[in-house]
Amino acid sequence: MPKSTLKMAWLLLDRRERRNLWIVIAVAILSALSASAMVGSILPFLSVLADPSQIQENSLLSWAYEAGGFQDAEGFLFALGVGSITIILVANALQIIQVYVLTRYAFMRGHSFSARLLSSYLRRPYAYFAMHNSGDMGTKVLSEPHQVIVQFLRPAVELFSAGATIAALVALLLYVGPLISVAVFATFGVVYGGAILLAR
Numbered sequence: 001m002p003k004s005t006l007k008m009a010w011l012l013l014d015r016r017e018r019r020n021l022w023i024v025i026a027v028a029i030l031s032a033l034s035a036s037a038m039v040g041s042i043l044p045f046l047s048v049l050a051d052p053s054q055i056q057e058n059s060l061l062s063w064a065y066e067a068g069g070f071q072d073a074e075g076f077l078f079a080l081g082v083g084s085i086t087i088i089l090v091a092n093a094l095q096i097i098q099v100y101v102l103t104r105y106a107f108m109r110g111h112s113f114s115a116r117l118l119s120s121y122l123r124r125p126y127a128y129f130a131m132h133n134s135g136d137m138g139t140k141v142l143s144e145p146h147q148v149i150v151q152f153l154r155p156a157v158e159l160f161s162a163g164a165t166i167a168a169l170v171a172l173l174l175y176v177g178p179l180i181s182v183a184v185f186a187t188f189g190v191v192y193g194g195a196i197l198l199a200r
Contacts, residue, residue: 009152009153009156012113012148013109014112017109017112020105021105023101024101024102024105024157025160027094027097027098027101027102028098028102028157028160028161028164029164030094030098031091031094031095031097031098031161031164031165032161032164032165032167032168033168034087034090034091034094034095035091035095035165035168035169036165036168036169036171036172037087037091038087038088038091038092039169039172040172040176041083041084041087041088042084042088043176044058044060044061044080044084045077045080045081045083045084047061048061048073048076048077048080049077052073052077055073055076064076098161102154102157102158102161103154105157106149106153106154106157107149107154109145109148109149109153110145110146110148110149113144113145113148113149114141114145117140117141117144117145118141121141
């Protein structure tokens with residue numbers, strides 16, 4: 001996305017809209033971190049479920065087991081399951097909030113852009129209206145802001161949100177298993193790259 005396009009989009013926003021945009025970005029980052037936490041919360045549960053000896057072998061699991069005062073592996077596994085479900089529910093709630101915040105911000109900007117465009121038309125001299133069709137101006141007030149929202153602003157915000165989520169998940173995978181993650185990424189890269197080349 002060209003920097004000039006981003007700069008023009010930024011200039012379209014007033015001070016309040018820019019401040020709200022930072023709030024939207026913060027919500028998107030928080031949602032991305034929650035998605036990463038959701039995936040990360042499942043790993044300890046599955047690890048202990050497959051091999052209870054991981055409680056003693058893994059330092060983090062061992063610390064959680066002792067700090068929680070658990071007496072057996074079954075109780076600890078149950079606590080991990082409840083914790084994982086809780087994190088999943090919270091993460092999904094944040095995803096819903098993110099969709100609402102992103103959608104509301106994008107379409108409210110359509111309203112403000114239309115109002116600003118109409119205001120600029122109303123400040124023009126009478127000679128301008130005598131030379132232009134008022135129906136065309138009405139169409140521009142309604143359609144052009146909508147095009148900016150649908151074709152640029154909303155996709156840009158959603159792209160940032162998806163990028164933040166992917167970055168958080170990739171960081172988690174690299175932390176948990178760097179060698180396996182790199183091998184999987186390389187395999188997918190080769191497969192998809194080959195598919196794209198063959199499709200051409």
